[in-house]
Amino acid sequence: MIVVENLHRHFGGFRAVDGASLRIETGSITGLIGPNGAGKTTLFNVIAGVLKPTSGKVTMAGEEITGLPPHELFHKGLLRTFQIAHEFSSMTVRENLMMVPGAQRGETLWETWFNRRQIEADERALLAKADEVLEFLTISHLRDEKAGNLSGGQKKLLELGRTMMVDAKIVFLDEVGAGVNRTLLNTIGDAILRLNKERGYTFVVIEHDMDFIGKICDPVICMAEGKVLAEGTLAEIKANEQVIEAYLGTGLKNKVAAG
Numbered sequence: 001m002i003v004v005e006n007l008h009r010h011f012g013g014f015r016a017v018d019g020a021s022l023r024i025e026t027g028s029i030t031g032l033i034g035p036n037g038a039g040k041t042t043l044f045n046v047i048a049g050v051l052k053p054t055s056g057k058v059t060m061a062g063e064e065i066t067g068l069p070p071h072e073l074f075h076k077g078l079l080r081t082f083q084i085a086h087e088f089s090s091m092t093v094r095e096n097l098m099m100v101p102g103a104q105r106g107e108t109l110w111e112t113w114f115n116r117r118q119i120e121a122d123e124r125a126l127l128a129k130a131d132e133v134l135e136f137l138t139i140s141h142l143r144d145e146k147a148g149n150l151s152g153g154q155k156k157l158l159e160l161g162r163t164m165m166v167d168a169k170i171v172f173l174d175e176v177g178a179g180v181n182r183t184l185l186n187t188i189g190d191a192i193l194r195l196n197k198e199r200g201y202t203f204v205v206i207e208h209d210m211d212f213i214g215k216i217c218d219p220v221i222c223m224a225e226g227k228v229l230a231e232g233t234l235a236e237i238k239a240n241e242q243v244i245e246a247y248l249g250t251g252l253k254n255k256v257a258a259g
């Protein structure tokens with residue numbers, strides 16, 4: 001479980017995150033919603049070590065992780081997808097999976113010369129793992145495609161695939177649905193659900209598409225003005241007066257009312 005207590009992140013005098021407290025249960029797919037500028041991405045970035053907090057505390061499984069750099073969190077199994085570098089566009093999808101840092105043993109000159117057999121065995125294992133990931137995500141047919149040729153949604157699937165190469169345990173996904181067509185969004189949603197159910201991944205998902213949130217997330221946490229307004233099922237959140245007010249205030253009422 002991740003516990004966030006009274007977290008603040010200010011930019012000059014502006015309080016992007018303004019005393020947010022929340023819990024992310026292990027094994028959940030937690031949705032994070034809220035009007036534009038609510039502080040969702042900033043909160044993500046602080047938890048994932050991309051930004052230092054102004055104040056507040058974050059713990060994971062009881063251990064304080066406040067302000068730890070991304071690579072340390074990565075080794076604890078917590079990652080924000082863009083922490084894994086963006087795809088190498090001139091490499092194939094399979095090669096991109098095999099390049100994920102931490103997935104392969106370091107290739108020192110010494111090892112290349114004297115430990116060739118081990119390296120070859122590692123390569124084969126890595127290849128098999130990449131193929132297994134592609135199969136799981138139902139994109140085996142894209143194996144030899146250059147990553148640069150993938151659609152936005154296919155790149156999101158590749159990002160998910162990279163988390164599988166390092167067996168991440170807690171994955172932060174920011175706006176997976178942005179610019180992704182409905183069919184591919186369903187494939188991404190199914191992959192998230194299966195990773196959660198079959199492999200025990202915990203997800204925290206920022207998304208404006210309420211259909212998507214409703215289909216995969218429980219609970220849903222709603223933020224506004226840097227604070228947590230409400231938590232519950234999507235139906236409960238939609239019925240919450242404060243939430244409706246927050247969305248009304250930005251003219252986005254239909255987003256939360258729709259679906």
Ligand SMILES: Nc1ncnc2c1ncn2[C@@H]1O[C@H](COP(=O)(O)OP(=O)(O)OP(=O)(O)O)[C@@H](O)[C@H]1O
Nearest residue numbers: 011014015016034035036037038039040041042043
């Ligand atoms: N580096 C920064 N410097 C100054 N202000 C920032 C910075 N990053 C974010 N902000 C401000 O903090 C507020 C919260 O931004 P944030 O991106 O966290 O919101 P959000 O809820 O993710 O919004 P959206 O749904 O539009 O992505 C915004 O008003 C934004 O302009």
